[in-house]
Amino acid sequence: MIIYTYQLGHIPPITEAVNQEINSLESIASDLIINCAGNYHALQKLYQILDDLKDTCDLNLCQIEIVANEK
Secondary structure: OOOEEEEHHHOOOOOHHHHHHHHHHHHHHHHHHHHOOOOHHHHHHHHHHHHHHHHHHHHHHOOEEEEOOOO
16 A cells, blocks of 8 residues: 655645546536436435445545644
8 A cells, every 4th residue: 555645735736637527527426416316226326336436535545644844
């Protein structure tokens, strides 16, 4: 497992390309939730997939260590 360590003042910013992809994903997920309204099985499957993705994101966040700035 790789641990990424950043000083508090030097956390890399989000790139524009990644920011656009995240915004696109949010829009797609929102539309999909609306399209699945009333369909229990579709919403249950979507929920499980999104929950699994959240867990994977949480695991990746745990690989990032932020330390205080050096004085």
